[in-house]
Amino acid sequence: MRVHRNALTGFLLLLLAVVIAVHADFSWSVGSIFAHFWPTLxxxxxxxxFHWLYFFLNQRGVGLLVPGGVVMTVGIVCQIASLSGSWSVMWPGFILAPAVGLxxxxxxxxxxxxxLIPIxxxxxxxxxxxxVFGLSALLERFSGMRHLLALAVAAAGIGFLFLRKKKDYAASQPWE
Incomplete structure (x- = not known):
């Protein structure tokens, strides 16, 4: 039982480290703890x-793993989104949750x-x-560099237009 307690303590300390790193202005009130850690709580x-029921009490009830996987995945997605404020990027995790359970x-x-088909x-x-939504959020973050991005895409386009492989160049020569 000591190993399980140590694992839980380690997980909670890692979670606390993430909060301290991400939210420098985090206030230690009961309300803010509930606001940030409601999925973990x-x-x-x-x-x-559900996983404990299956693995430690009844290994014949494999159906316990489906809701266990779904709820665990939803909790992790909600915890990440709650800590990072990235609900607009994390919502596809709710589609992934039934896949994890299955x-x-x-x-x-x-x-x-x-x-394996629905999974x-x-x-x-x-x-x-x-x-798609992660790339969109990334591009939104770097929207101030839009002109630099346009220049890089244009340079890549010019490169694809004018740079040919040696094989293609040799085939286009009429004297060979």
């Missing part, structure tokens, strides 16, 4: 509870290959939306 423990069912269950679809959608 209320959502993630439910996901841990993946746990696949890995620890009977390995029904038909589960693949949901994961692909989630990664696609993460990429």
């Amino acid at each position: 209320f959502v993630i423990p439910v996901g841990v509870f 993946l746990e069912l696949y890995l620890f269950g009977s390995r029904n290959r038909w589960l 693949g679809i949901l994961t692909t959608l989630s990664v696609l939306f993460f990429a």
Whole structure:
């Protein structure tokens, strides 16, 4: 039991370090702790509870892993978004949550290959939306450098237009 306590303490200290690093002006009031850590206090423990039920009490109830994986993933997504204020980028994690639950069912269950179809679809959608909205947020952050970005894209376009491979150049010569 000591290992579990140490792991929990280590996780909480890492989370605290992230908060201190991200929020220099963090106030240590009860309200601000609830505002920033509500997923860790209320959502993630439910996901841990479902996993605990499966792994330590009843290994035949593989169905416990689906809600456990979903709730745990939702809690992690909410915690990251709550600490970083990036809800507009993190929302595809809610699409990923059922994929994680189904993946746990696949890995620890009977390995029904038909589960891989919804897992693949949901994961692909989630990664696609993460990429699109993450890139959008990144470009928005660097919007002041729009002219430099336009210049770099134009230079790349010119490079693709005028730089040919040696093989293509030799094939276009009429004397060879």
